[in-house]
Amino acid sequence: MIDTAAVSDLMRDAVGLVIKLGGPMLVLSMLVGVVVAIFQAVTQIHEQTIGFILKVVVIVSVLLIGGGWMLESLQEYTRELFALIAS
Secondary structure: OOOHHHHHHHHHHHHHHHHHHHHHHHHHHHHHHHHHHHHHHHHOOOOHHHHHHHHHHHHHHHHHHHHHHHHHHHHHHHHHHHHHHHO
């Protein structure tokens, strides 16, 4: 039987995993957005697609570079969760 402390630990680990996996993409996307906004303010070019395309390129490159590590982390957590369910 799983007690409330074990469920709390599982939820904390899940939130930590989500932050660890999603954090790099969100932070880099935010930084690209700020840099593009500053560039657009300086040059007075207000094109919506510039920021969007650069953010997509950054997110895809992060997924290409760190996608294997992200998948391994998610698989490890899932295996631990299924092992806990089986016991």
